[in-house]
Amino acid sequence: MSSTGQKCHVSCNGRCWGPKEDQCQTLTKTVCAEQCDGRCFGPWVSNCCHRECAGGCSGPKDTDCFACTNFNDSGACVTQCPQPHVYNPTTFQLESNPRAKYTYGAFCVKKCPHNFVVDHSSCVRACPSNKMEVENDRIKMCIACTDICPKACDGIGTASLQSAQTVDSSNIDKFTNCTKINGNLVFLITGIKGDVYHNIEALDPEKLNVFRTVREITGFLNIQSWPENMTDLSVFSNLATIGGRALYR
Structure with missing residues (x-):
């Protein structure tokens, strides 16, 4: 039976979101190899979900997760969004990251929504009390106050x-x-x-x-x-x- 009370398609084995064949629920295998930490799509070691998957997966890659443990970066589950700067081991310096994205809820985005401001690498509703809001290149961001923050x-x-x-x-x-x-x-x-x-x-x-x-x-x-x-x-x-x-x- 579907969540709307309609009968599932015969191929769904009684578990579905709706009556059509393409609305079957995909269930995660619950019996996993010990190395899989309880998340897998089959019984073998090679069937483990990626470590960034939450709940289950349809394959071994970070793009096969049903949900992300941390953040979703264009369909891939990642520990953190691409940071504004990356370390160059050759020059021993931090350099601007052209792939940088901002954290917005559980997602990585190239731009924060217009009613949010950037605090380091995250989209926030308002700057914390020790920072003030400024606009640079049409991007609203939080910077540390040198004295009392304007209020x-x-x-x-x-x-x-x-x-x-x-x-x-x-x-x-x-x-x-x-x-x-x-x-x-x-x-x-x-x-x-x-x-x-x-x-x-x-x-x-x-x-x-x-x-x-x-x-x-x-x-x-x-x-x-x-x-x-x-x-x-x-x-x-x-x-x-x-x-x-x-x-x-």
């Missing part, structure tokens, strides 16, 4: 902080490691001293040190209230640009 964050009244009116104890952690604020930074008395009506506690002045990484604000900086025990604005010592794309009204 753009929403400002007050923008996107994820659309409903916020001020920096306060409920949202200040969203500015951790931000180097650029897309929008504005606003400090009102309800943010600094707390807002009883909205059940928001007073802001711990030490938390304001989170802004020491900020280098750019695309909108404006509006400070109407500030902790009494802080006599300067040194938390903005690295702020170099206030874009003024939006003006305070």
